[in-house]
Amino acid sequence: MSAERAEALSKQFKAIADPNRLRLVSLISSSAENEACVCDLTEPLDLGQPTVSHHLKILVDAGILHREKRGVWAYFSIVPGALDVLAGVLTEPK
Amino acid sequence: MSAERAEALSKQFKAIADPNRLRLVSLISSSAENEACVCDLTEPLDLGQPTVSHHLKILVDAGILHREKRGVWAYFSIVPGALDVLAGVLTEPK
């Protein structure tokens, strides 16, 4: 694996290598419409609103979450296939 | 996903969420006998020997690598199935 590819992949792995961000991804992907807004995510994680926004931004910047603003709310959803790419790296044939 | 499970999983994801450690795992799993010693890994990563030992220890502590000392050399190999567990979390993040 090249140093450049390792650097790029590590950015995405770092994004999900946090317990709260793992739970955010889990909460969003298991929600009704496969999306959630910040106000839905603050309470189950027991974190402040700025902290949740911060974590969501990291996941969006890493290309794992998609952010869509509708009215006052910001809805976050999993980018299709994003997690599959990372899973593929871990199951890669030697 | 419970906070406890997220915490445990994040420890393993943190272990591979580093470019040099990703390359270590890649180098080991693609080597001839699926194992490598520290002296084989120092040069391709362009890192000092203490730094490589440090990264390998993190991967061993996370349960991703197995360490076996034979004579003066320490051989590291991938723990069977360890990466598949992480890949499974990403493909079905309930």
Next chain:
DNA sequence: GAGCTATATCGACGGTTGTCAATGTATGGG
């Protein structure tokens, strides 16, 4: 417009991380 609400951003704080130089520990050869 004023006021409220949802979200983002900023600044600061303690804690963690990656790296290196120096040193320690074990193993094998002579």
Next chain:
DNA sequence: CCCATACATTGACAACCGTCGATATAGCTC
């Protein structure tokens, strides 16, 4: 025993990270 080799450990350092409180921005309602 002496010494070289392979690896681990320690201590230090700057950089980064997660969290919070305060504040800013944007959209809705009246």
